[in-house]
Amino acid sequence: MKHYPEAMYRLIRQFCKLPGIGEKSAERFVMYLLTAPEPEVNSLAASIRELKKQVTVCNTCFCFSDSQTCRICRDPARDSSLVCVVESPADMAAVEKSGAFTGVYHVLQGLLSPMDGIGPDELRIRELIARVSSGNVKEVVIATSTSVEGESTADYIYKSLKPFSVNVTRIASGVPMGGELKYIDQVTLKKAMEARRAV
């Protein structure tokens, strides 16, 4: 490959690092940017540069936020006594899009996976227990994926919260087993949320 200028190859290689992007797609992106208006290209570059500076993590729910407390946690219309436990911000977004949940979230930032060296201390489980022990939480909905790691994480959380007088529920298995929460269609997710039951 030496038929394009070096600046194009450099950007093609960098685009290839994005998830699901191969050389052909990366080449199309670069061709597009070369013909796109200059302000659009500069503003894309600026947004990428600013992303990490402007996005932080919420002190309460550990989801992405633009301030110390995220929009959902500081929204008075949300029921703060109802906490939905999810693996990642993408899972939180999936539940939000279903429109079936009016409480707040707790993002674990991963799932228990002893093979990968991820134990309870690597996740935000201690912070979840602290939230529950403060006494303001009435129900914890465990909405981890129905994969092996998701189920065992749900089980661990259930056992950890047993000493507290809190109602612990699990989203219904309308979700197919082995499914990744963030890829499930919204209607299925809504059904699963509505059919949650005591463990």
Place this chain on the structure above:
Amino acid sequence: MKHYPEAMYRLIRQFCKLPGIGEKSAERFVMYLLTAPEPEVNSLAASIRELKKQVTVCNTCFCFSDSQTCRICRDPARDSSLVCVVESPADMAAVEKSGAFTGVYHVLQGLLSPMDGIGPDELRIRELIARVSSGNVKEVVIATSTSVEGESTADYIYKSLKPFSVNVTRIASGVPMGGELKYIDQVTLKKAMEARRAV
């Protein structure tokens, strides 16, 4: 949609403008960038910003270049008397990857398309005629697509170059390699039959 910080939505919307990228893919890109190392993200932003500054168009063949004359045009190993006419830099790259061409290129930067208001003056046809009339070109290979626009552009170029003592050829059309004969369309098969040659 108000579950992510505004900086994330802004970048998701901008990624959606890239060809073939929808909201889901754009969201995955943003999630990836949020967890990627800071130098990698900054260097992606810098490469995008620098792209248009560092990439220009070759004065001879009108392909992307990092200087006034591109790598291929200034390579003494390439046969400058053999010119391949293509629609776009991506087509040039496709021919280069085939490894079957040792001459130089002429990028039209489009195809004739009266419906879209693209006539001969919008393409680099005048510059091609000037190249040929300089007398150094022995053969022009027309390698535009075999679409309606590609064929009529090829025809127009052939007629424009008739007054000059230059050999004008067209890339062969026929059954693609690895193609199942029963799935090939009738026009292609007709072309392939007409252009049959002794083995």
